[in-house]
Amino acid sequence: MFERFLPLDPLEANCTDNPMLNCDVLLLHTVYVNMFLSFCFVSGTAAMNERQYRDMPTHGIGRWRHLLLKQPKKKKDRNQQKELVSATDTAYGTLNVTVSGYDMTVVEHYSQYIHNFCNRLNIKVADSYALPTKSTEVLLMQEQGNKTYVDAVLKTHQRVIQLSSLNASLCPVFMDVILKNQPEGVQLSVQEHTEADYQARFKARPELEGLVAQINQ
Amino acid sequence: MAAPCRKMASRSYSQLLCCFSRTAVGSGACRRFSVTPIDRATPRASTAADRATSPWSLMAAVCLQRLPVITADCSPIEQRFKQMLQQMELEKSMLSDHELRLMEDAERMSRRQADDYDSDEDLGDQEIMMTQDLEDTWEQRLKNFQPAPRVRADVDEDLTSVQRCLTDSLVLLAEQQVGAEKLWLLPQAAWQEGETLRRTAERALDSMTAAGVRATFLGNAPCGVYKYKLPKAARTESSVGVKVFFFKAILVDGTPGSAPTAPLLWLKKSELQKYLKPAYMMNVGRFILNL
Numbered sequence: 002m003f004e005r006f007l008p009l010d011p012l013e014a015n016c017t018d019n020p021m022l023n024c025d026v027l028l029l030h031t032v033y034v035n036m037f038l039s040f041c042f043v044s045g046t047a048a049m050n051e052r053q054y055r056d057m058p059t060h061g062i063g064r065w066r067h068l069l070l071k072q073p074k075k076k077k078d079r080n081q082q083k084e085l086v087s088a089t090d091t092a093y094g095t096l097n098v099t100v101s102g103y104d105m106t107v108v109e110h111y112s113q114y115i116h117n118f119c120n121r122l123n124i125k126v127a128d129s130y131a132l133p134t135k136s137t138e139v140l141l142m143q144e145q146g147n148k149t150y151v152d153a154v155l156k157t158h159q160r161v162i163q164l165s166s167l168n169a170s171l172c173p174v175f176m177d178v179i180l181k182n183q184p185e186g187v188q189l190s191v192q193e194h195t196e197a198d199y200q201a202r203f204k205a206r207p208e209l210e211g212l213v214a215q216i217n218q
Numbered sequence: 219m220a221a222p223c224r225k226m227a228s229r230s231y232s233q234l235l236c237c238f239s240r241t242a243v244g245s246g247a248c249r250r251f252s253v254t255p256i257d258r259a260t261p262r263a264s265t266a267a268d269r270a271t272s273p274w275s276l277m278a279a280v281c282l283q284r285l286p287v288i289t290a291d292c293s294p295i296e297q298r299f300k301q302m303l304q305q306m307e308l309e310k311s312m313l314s315d316h317e318l319r320l321m322e323d324a325e326r327m328s329r330r331q332a333d334d335y336d337s338d339e340d341l342g343d344q345e346i347m348m349t350q351d352l353e354d355t356w357e358q359r360l361k362n363f364q365p366a367p368r369v370r371a372d373v374d375e376d377l378t379s380v381q382r383c384l385t386d387s388l389v390l391l392a393e394q395q396v397g398a399e400k401l402w403l404l405p406q407a408a409w410q411e412g413e414t415l416r417r418t419a420e421r422a423l424d425s426m427t428a429a430g431v432r433a434t435f436l437g438n439a440p441c442g443v444y445k446y447k448l449p450k451a452a453r454t455e456s457s458v459g460v461k462v463f464f465f466k467a468i469l470v471d472g473t474p475g476s477a478p479t480a481p482l483l484w485l486k487k488s489e490l491q492k493y494l495k496p497a498y499m500m501n502v503g504r505f506i507l508n509l
Contacts (some may be wrong), residue, residue, distance in 0.1 A: 064365075173436035173466045179509035180468065181387060184291050 058210040064073065081175050083127050086166050093167040095127060095194040098179075101159040103191075111187055112160035115179060122171065127161035132202070162195060263274045274445065275459035278408035278418035281441065281506065282390040282433055284469040284484065288368055290385040319349040382471070388484040390469075390504060391493060392426045397452065402483070402493040402503065406462055415440065420466040425479050433467040441466045442505040444498060464505065 004150045039053050054060060088094040096117060112129070137156045140149040167175065175190070183189055294301060310334045313321075382388070392405040407422035409415060416438050423433060440463040447459035483493065488507045493500055 003324045169437055170439040173439060175440055177466055177468075177507060178509065181286055181507060183285075 017024060017094060032094075074143040082196075083163070083165075085194060085196075091166075091169050093169065093172065096164045096166055096167055097192050097194045098162045098164065099159060099190045099192070100130075100162075100187060101157055101190075103155055104186055105156075105158045107184050108158045108160055111184055112162060114182065115162055118175075118178065119162070122175065124167060124171070124175070126162060127165040128161075130161055130163075130202075132159040132161060153184075168175075220475060232237075241246045244296060262296075271456070273448050273456055273458055274461050276409035276415070276418075277406045277460055277462045278409055278415045278422060278440075279404040279462050279464050280390075280419040280423045280433075280467050281404050281464050282427075282467045283506075284380055284388045284467055286387050287384040299334050316349065316353075320353075323349050323410070335389075377485065378481075382484060383486060387507075387509065389490065390427070391479045391485055391490070392481045394426075397449070401495065403498070405480075406465065414438070416465055419463075419467075423467065427482065428479075430471065431469070432471040433469050434465045435465055437466070440464055442501060444501040446497070464502070466505070 018184050078150075086094045100108050100112045100115070111115040116126060116129055137155045137157065139155060141152040179189065233497055240255065246265055276374055333421055368384070380388070391402050394403050394406065396403070404425040405422045407418050407425060409418045413421075416435060420435065423431070443461060444463040444464070445461040447453070448457065453459075485493065487503070487506050490503070490506075493504065
């Protein structure tokens with residue numbers, strides 16, 4: 002629509018070797034542009050203020066992502082096992098620091114304390130999870146009769162902090178501080194992380210196991 | 219000091235399974251503690267050629283600690299804060315099952331005692347045990363329970379007893395002959411050829427204390443070092459001084475079977491200053507944590 006008012010690129014049309022003439026052409030061009038602008042303002046401001054998007058010739062000029070080769074999408078690896086670091090001469094491998102006890106607040110706070118302590122000492126914490134709570138029923142014999150009755154239900158909570166590697170020189174300091182800050186009623190255990198530990202976290206699937214047994218028979 | 223460092227690096231890494239538990243007053247004064255080493259490869263013997271001779275002789279010492287058995291008492295501010303938090307928690311909390319049952323029982327009693335009581339209203343069996351009776355039996359059982367005393371003044375005064383000051387961690391000191399005089403030091407022994415420094419520290423512990431004392435070393439790396447030069451009279455070409463490497467260990471079993479060979483003391487960090495020499499104390503105080 003606007004092309005009617007613009008001359009067909011006067012520079013190309015009147016291209017001569019004479020630079021003087023070209024200057025004149027430029028001047029002519031600017032005069033035309035001025036005329037066009039004044040015409041626009043006379044007619045109305047809507048034309049000038051309209052947003053130029055898909056009609057604009059330069060639309061999508063910076064696009065580059067369509068030129069890359071498509072990468073295959075990675076499947077969700079949330080349940081994948083983290084790699085087991087093996088022990089070297091100067092550092093331990095993947096260690097599991099298990100905190101367990103009856104009082105959940107104390108157990109959780111202590112495990113949080115250990116986690117923060119590891120962060121402060123720049124020990125890499127690979128994973129931090131909770132194992133399922135185990136309930137223990139305390140049954141007592143009745144004084145008068147032979148029947149036992151449920152006296153109390155004790156729940157054992159467990160929290161695990163998995164360290165990817167622990168420097169052997171840092172180990173005594175780490176263990177000393179953790180032991181001295183151990184609260185009452187909380188058991189602490191530091192063990193190597195094994196494949197069996199990881200598999201124990203999953204629920205057993207009896208139907209799958211039955212089918213597998215049938216196939217193997 | 220090429221020799222001992224190489225020894226420590228070449229010793230292949232022993233994996234430890236440590237299990238620490240802290241329960242209310244157990245059999246002894248110490249926590250239950252178990253360590254199971256999985257791998258223990260034999261260390262490679264270094265050749266005599268690559269050991270450089272040095273005028274410093276080496277010793278290894280053990281810093282044996284008995285961890286606190288019970289929690290420390292709260293300071294007055296801590297007590298007040300604890301009370302305030304407990305009060306806030308109580309006010310914000312919901313009623314428990316036991317309290318709900320108590321309220322139901324009280325309501326039922328008041329309904330029965332009302333004039334227009336209809337016995338058909340009382341649906342369900344009457345409980346054999348009322349909830350209030352349950353609470354009374356529990357109170358009775360609590361009164362019958364006698365906990366052990368937290369602080370025993372006479373045991374606290376006895377510096378040689380391992381059961382003193384259950385709220386603090388204690389360090390073992392032994393009186394040893396160093397040169398011409400007897401000094402109070404952390405148990406130490408001279409390093410011998412062909413053994414690691416940690417093994418030297420274990421040997422020091424075994425020689426100083428009785429056979430029944432078991433300890434777990436926290437690692438193969440030392441936690442501190444103290445070097446001192448021999449007095450000018452004793453100095454020779456080949457021995458200028460001594461370097462002592464300290465290893466941390468935790469006491470597992472506190473009951474000594476037989477009498478110790480040397481006089482031993484169990485001291486808190488604040489009491490160490492009276493027994494140790496100032497320069498030694500400054501060095502040792504850096505790695506003994508006052509927690």
